[in-house]
Amino acid sequence: MTIQTILNLLKTFVTIGGGLWIVWGAIVAGLAMRDHQGPQIQSGIWQIVGGGLIIAAAQLFLSIQV
Structure with missing residues (x-):
């Protein structure tokens, strides 16, 4: 495995993790909006x-040249 292959694999996993974090934040914010809970809405948005x-940050891994 080359370093570029490892960086591409890392970028893929971090991108998937970030996407899951966005989805979880949307779920938290949506549930909080339904119950009118201001602090939870803020938490979901963040x-x-x-x-x-x-x-x-994961996409910046593409710009790293080794």
Whole structure:
């Protein structure tokens, strides 16, 4: 395995993890909106934002040249 192959594999796993984090944040925010719970809505929104940042960081792995 080359380093580039390992980086691509890592990028894939981190992207999937970020996507799952976004989905979980959307579930938390949706359930909180239904029950009108402000702090939980905020938590869900921040999870969605965090998932987006995780995916963005994973895409930066493509720019690493070894």
